[in-house]
Amino acid sequence: MIRYLINNNNVLEKAIAGSVCLVNIDPEEKEAILEIFLEEENPSQAYLWK
């Protein structure tokens, strides 16, 4: 799931925006993915998730 999301940034962007809901994923993994994604790709928006 982590590999899939890393290679499908559009899904992550939608998840961050709240327009899709990530299912079948451990909540800790989901938080870690979104945090790192925001820190790496869009640091100015990282606060939105945290």
Add this chain to the structure above:
Amino acid sequence: MIDRQIMQDEMKVKILEYVEYQSRQGFPFGELLVIHFQMFNPPENEDIYKVAAAIEILILSFDMLDDFEDNDSTEKPWLPETNIELNITTALMLTSANVIKHTTFEYKNHAISILLKYALQSVHGQHKDLLNVCRNETDYIEMTIEKSGSLVTMACLIGVVLATNECPPEVKRYSKWIGLIGQMNNDLRDISSWDDKNDLLNKKYTLPIIYILNHPDEEIKFIHDYYANFLDKAEILNNRKLINKKFIDTGARKYTKIIKRVYQKKVIKEIMRLDTDQYYKDLLLEYAH
């Protein structure tokens, strides 16, 4: 401690030199041991610092052996005479258990059995690492917990055992993950440095390398050829810039950081569950970075 335990003069001089060298990177295992002793409010006992030093002596012997086994002690003071240094590692290992045996702690025998159990577990993990057989995420994490996590668990549990004679399961859990996080930090550092110890040049399987080897990107197929011994090291060195870029573009770096963050979250959760002062929890959280 070295003065009392080591009788051979030349050996003593060398060990003191190595301890001095090792002190440059701090003594995290000894620190963790002392924190874990103090946070359970035992009666004061200055011998805890002897035990902390004994554990650092054991870690020094493991670091020296690791360098000999990986052939990578180029700048370390223990490189020149491997036969002499191997004998010193034996002395260091035996010294560590002997120091604990001569302390005044009521539960010192339990502490020695923890030392033996987790040191041996680490040796098993090291063996798997040397065989280079852990080539997927699950195997790699399991091996790293065995190799690096066991040593952190050993230090933490010895501290708790000397204070309480107990091995709390939450300490066992977060300590092994702290060791894993430390190794992932090494893996992340390694992908951006191209010295002789570079994991990819040495055909090692670390988390970011496992990721990139499983990535379908056609431009990095030559890395598979190198791992299959069809390509020379020079070809990899010529493509350093491309490989550096691919570690970022394929998401290998991000992936390793995500896995590390997952374990950091697990560590934080377990530490917050501890029945101890916030002061100690804050100290422990420093080791999860």
